[in-house]
Amino acid sequence: MGWLDCYVRQNIIEFHVAFEKIHPFQDGNGRVGRLIMFKECLKNGITPFIITDDLKEFYYRGLMEWKKEKGYLRDTILTCQDRFKVVLDYFGIQYNMESEE
Numbered sequence: 001m002g003w004l005d006c007y008v009r010q011n012i013i014e015f016h017v018a019f020e021k022i023h024p025f026q027d028g029n030g031r032v033g034r035l036i037m038f039k040e041c042l043k044n045g046i047t048p049f050i051i052t053d054d055l056k057e058f059y060y061r062g063l064m065e066w067k068k069e070k071g072y073l074r075d076t077i078l079t080c081q082d083r084f085k086v087v088l089d090y091f092g093i094q095y096n097m098e099s100e101e
């Protein structure tokens with residue numbers, strides 16, 4: 001994975017944490033925030049991801065602990081990306097492997 005991709009991914013995550021913290025809507029903040037992350041990954045050529053139900057507790061912990069430990073959320077997101085790549089592979093959908101190795 002190139003340093004630029006790491007930097008962009010980090011910025012996407014930091015924006016998401018800030019978005020979730022301000023909680024701009026009465027309902028649906030998490031869904032909207034995760035959709036924005038998905039869109040920004042696509043826009044920047046980074047494999048997107050979906051936070052699955054079995055990883056939501058890790059995702060929430062990552063959001064809550066972001067200031068103290070960025071690794072919780074980052075690792076959860078990387079795990080979700082790996083899982084999404086398996087789905088893409090299954091359906092024969094190509095993604096940019098070069099920039100993420």
